[in-house]
Amino acid sequence: MKKIIASTGMVALGVLGVQAAYTPGMSGQDTAKSWSLHGALRGFYDSNSTTSPSGSEVKSYGLGVEAGVGYNLPLDTTFLGADYTYGLKWYEGRDTGKTDQTHKFNLKLDHSFSERYKVTLKDSFVVTSEPTVLDQGGVVTSPRRLNSDALRNRANLDFAAQFTPKLGATIGYGNTFYDYDQSASDVANSVTGPSRSQLLDRMEHLIPVEGRYTVNPETVALVGYQFGLVKYQDNNPYNVGLPGAADPLNPDWRDNRTHYIYAGIEHNFTPQLNAALRGGVQIQEYTQLPASAAVDDTSTSPYVDGNVSYLYNPGSYVLVGYRHSNSATDLTVLDAQTDLIYVSWTHRITTQLSANLSYQWQYSSFNQGFSGALDNRNEMFNIFGINLSYSINQFLSCEIGYNYDDLDSDVAGRSYTRHVGYIGVRATY
DSSP states (O other): OHHHHHTTSOOOOBOOOOSGGGOOSGGGSOTTSSEEEEEEEEEEEESOTTOOOTTOOOOEEEEEEEEEEEEEEEOSSEEEEEEEEEEEEEETTOSSOOEEEEEEEEEEEEEESSSSEEEEEEEEEEEESOHHHHTTTSOOSOOSOOSSOEEEEEEEEEEEEEOSSSEEEEEEEEEEEEEESOOGGGSSOTTTSOOHHHHHOEEEEEEEEEEEEEEETTEEEEEEEEEEEEEEOOOOOBOOOSTTOOSSBOGGGGOEEEEEEEEEEEEESSSSEEEEEEEEEEEEEETTOOGGGOSOSEEEEEEEEEEEEEEEETTEEEEEEEEEEEEOOSSSBSOEEEEEEEEEEEEEOSSSEEEEEEEEEEEEEEOOBSSSTTTTEEEEEEEEEEEEEEESSSSEEEEEEEEEEEEEESSTTOOEEEEEEEEEEEEEO
16 A cells, blocks of 8 residues: 555545545535534445455445544635545454545645636545545446555646637646556466456546637537547556457557547526536547557547536535546456446435435446457446435534445446445534
8 A cells, every 4th residue: 555655646635425425525614614624433234345246245234434634725816625534444244354444635726817817726536445436426447346445646737718708718637547556466367367457557647628608698609629648557468368369468558549529518597507518529549559459449439528407495406417438447448438327416405404315327338358258248337325414513413324336247247236324423623
């Protein structure tokens, strides 16, 4: 783990959640105070604590503890927010690996040079063994739970300019870094089962440029281009071990650059109901792929990203979105084409009682296998969570919730179902 921590270069601060069980974070801080403290204690039951296939589940009761600190610095033209959360879960039913630890950091910096020019910096840093926490907010690239930790750092720098009342533009830079603490020497048979480091250690760069034209006060037309560059980090070749495979395979065969070209629209139907849609094409080129791999070195596919948000009451809102794009995967293919649908719904039932529901549906198709064994294979991943929270006073609340994960895969040995129920208390100061 020391190797993983050191490899990031910098540690940013913050907190990030995935399902309804893990939603508290920076958004729950009191921005009127500079410092805030938060913590939680939960008891839970996990029907499949190792995300094992049906028939080999490890059922377990357990105890979870969470503690964190946040900081806000609002100035005239600048806002700085930071938060760190540490989590520890203990599983009585596991013979080995009885504890899981999670570190989550978040950092946000907003600065307005004037009414027309603004810059935003965000950084999210996570160390965890839970895949839905590692890839929160996007495609889960490795849906099975890890037996070792993984690190993900995501940084975004965006500059927005409004040149005239109607014409504006944004330009940015995004960097995402993955480091899995499972090397080739850590797996039982690296010939037929490459490690997660060999398959998923990578650095992703993204440079978006977008032009914005205000058609009317409610509607903005968009045209944009994004350049993506992905470099895989591991240097250890691996074998697929199947007939027709171009063994040995190098991790950098998956290095690629991608061009996204799209147009779109943002529209405010009312001050509470907003929608955005971007659609176009993505052209992906695999820059290190040799002829012996016997797969196409270029792919063209649709690019779609849309969402609708509705704030229907104070403290009550719903967000629904859809995304289609290529994504990384932990299988021995170049990548996957993935459709992603996500829903987040928060409803304030009373002044003291609120409910949160989250759902993500992910469907991936694998069409660029190195041996042909995974061609036309698909898998569907459902992630569901619901949480009820009752505020006892301004500092203390109690909560109860349920999470459900279901992976249905055409690839043997991957499918599993997981139910997690929990009850606990949360404190914020």
